[in-house]
Amino acid sequence: MADYIIRDIALADYGRKELTIAETEMPGLMALRDEFGTDKPLRGARIAGSLHMTIQTGVLIETLVALGADVRWASCNIFSTQDHAAAAIAQAGVPVFAIKGETLAEYWAYTDRIFQFGEGTANMILDDGGDATLYILMGARVEAGETALIEKPGSEEEEALFAQIRKRLAESPGWFTAQRDAIRGVSEETTTGVHRLYDLHKKGLLPFPAINVNDSVTKSKFDNKYGCKESLVDGIRRATDTMMAGKVAVVCGYGDVGKGSAASLRGAGARVKVTEVDPICALQAAMDGYEVVTLEDVAASADIFITTTGNKDVIRIEHMREMKDMAIVGNIGHFDNEIQVAALRNHKWTNIKDQVDMIEMPSGARIILLSEGRLLNLGNATGHPSFVMSASFTNQVLAQIELWTKGDEYRPGVYILPKHLDEKVARLHLAKIGVKLTELRPDQADYIGVPVQGPYKSDHYRY
Numbered sequence: 001m002a003d004y005i006i007r008d009i010a011l012a013d014y015g016r017k018e019l020t021i022a023e024t025e026m027p028g029l030m031a032l033r034d035e036f037g038t039d040k041p042l043r044g045a046r047i048a049g050s051l052h053m054t055i056q057t058g059v060l061i062e063t064l065v066a067l068g069a070d071v072r073w074a075s076c077n078i079f080s081t082q083d084h085a086a087a088a089i090a091q092a093g094v095p096v097f098a099i100k101g102e103t104l105a106e107y108w109a110y111t112d113r114i115f116q117f118g119e120g121t122a123n124m125i126l127d128d129g130g131d132a133t134l135y136i137l138m139g140a141r142v143e144a145g146e147t148a149l150i151e152k153p154g155s156e157e158e159e160a161l162f163a164q165i166r167k168r169l170a171e172s173p174g175w176f177t178a179q180r181d182a183i184r185g186v187s188e189e190t191t192t193g194v195h196r197l198y199d200l201h202k203k204g205l206l207p208f209p210a211i212n213v214n215d216s217v218t219k220s221k222f223d224n225k226y227g228c229k230e231s232l233v234d235g236i237r238r239a240t241d242t243m244m245a246g247k248v249a250v251v252c253g254y255g256d257v258g259k260g261s262a263a264s265l266r267g268a269g270a271r272v273k274v275t276e277v278d279p280i281c282a283l284q285a286a287m288d289g290y291e292v293v294t295l296e297d298v299a300a301s302a303d304i305f306i307t308t309t310g311n312k313d314v315i316r317i318e319h320m321r322e323m324k325d326m327a328i329v330g331n332i333g334h335f336d337n338e339i340q341v342a343a344l345r346n347h348k349w350t351n352i353k354d355q356v357d358m359i360e361m362p363s364g365a366r367i368i369l370l371s372e373g374r375l376l377n378l379g380n381a382t383g384h385p386s387f388v389m390s391a392s393f394t395n396q397v398l399a400q401i402e403l404w405t406k407g408d409e410y411r412p413g414v415y416i417l418p419k420h421l422d423e424k425v426a427r428l429h430l431a432k433i434g435v436k437l438t439e440l441r442p443d444q445a446d447y448i449g450v451p452v453q454g455p456y457k458s459d460h461y462r463y
């Protein structure tokens with residue numbers, strides 16, 4: 001039986017063509033193949049990967065394989081898979097479990113499948129949002145007797161997760177604990193997953209070292225910002241074809257993703273307003289020229305609402321009840337709980353097309369909800385472009401090499417890659433876009449107190 005679950009293997013040719021194009025836009029990953037392809041530092045690593053199964057991720061997967069790793073893969077969101085990418089990767093012999101539009105039950109079953117290496121267990125996790133890590137750690141705690149953890153699901157997601165944990169416990173007692181103990185480390189892609197890791201560590205529940213890839217400068221200050229700058233409006237357009245110019249758009253949150261999202265909408269001609277809870281980010285938004293408002297102020301008048309906070313219950317049912325007819329509501333943060341979608345379930349839904357729904361509110365006004373509140377740039381479009389994902393994924397590969405080859409030197413905890421590697425990632429992306437770097441003269445280096453070859457900034461520099 002084929003060791004993959006995808007939409008259609010016949011899409012592999014199309015996927016391969018796009019993978020080949022993506023490689024030309026991902027110089028960081030290709031440079032790592034050149035640098036480490038012979039030494040194969042990931043030999044022996046069995047990586048359970050949970051990250052949007054896109055074309056760009058395909059190039060990441062094939063880089064990990066080129067460096068010697070065994071890899072199994074699932075998407076970290078039910079809507080984010082590109083079926084042709086999954087097909088090309090499956091065709092190349094990497095077990096992939098990902099279908100665009102899979103159910104939540106399938107999602108957790110696929111998450112389980114990425115740990116099912118023939119040899120028994122995975123020994124590394126590459127995570128985006130923390131679900132693969134959560135699955136193993138929660139399962140092991142339940143196995144250790146904390147059965148109350150899976151008794152009261154608070155959402156559809158949890159219901160599906162708890163059912164999958166019960167299923168695995170019944171089929172293979174002791175499996176979660178053995179799997180947890182075999183993990184040498186995890187590298188985590190995104191802000192939300194990183195929050196989860198710090199929280200686990202604070203509670204003494206993180207048993208292995210983790211590398212926070214998100215807070216490499218060449219990740220969060222690029223992918224989260226410039227990535228969303230391109231992919232947010234792309235998602236809204238593919239979903240709705242609405243005229244953006246002149247519309248009033250509200251961006252909730254002005255962190256890295258919020259900054260990119262606001263710029264995306266402004267670039268498309270929308271009049272953008274921002275909501276924030278943090279006075280520093282609110283001040284930044286104002287000084288970048290956005291009006292900073294509360295959602296209550298603008299719920300009834302704005303045309304487009306986007307959440308970027310990584311927080312829960314940001315757009316609530318009382319806000320949506322006030323919205324005008326055909327307001328567009330979407331989220332680009334990691335999880336779907338930024339918008340109270342569950343509270344809309346008892347209203348009348350009309351499906352317009354995949355990942356686009358029209359919902360009739362009691363007032364008679366309709367709202368257009370994108371990707372059922374899941375991250376819309378990957379649900380309604382194809383996520384960030386390859387070039388910026390190359391920077392993110394170069395950090396991922398360096399993190400996997402670090403944990404696999406030097407994991408023993410790390411105690412359980414959450415770490416960030418050293419600055420010289422961050423600068424290396426940036427350096428690998430300069431030539432592609434014709435950037436000519438000025439070389440520091442030795443006396444200048446002395447004067448500002450940095451080595452000629454870098455690192456050029458202290459760890460607390462904020463960029």
Ligand code: NAI
Nearest residue numbers: 190191192253255256257276277278309310311332333334
């Ligand atoms: P961040 O921490 O830099 O920004 C979030 C901002 O939201 C903060 O400034 C915070 O003060 C603000 N905020 C929190 N609660 C709020 C509320 N109730 N109302 C208004 N503002 C509020 O985080 P970052 O890196 O911007 O990530 C945000 C989310 O996007 C995370 O869930 C992250 O995982 C996800 N993400 C999604 C990507 C995508 O391609 N869709 C790419 C990268 C990150």
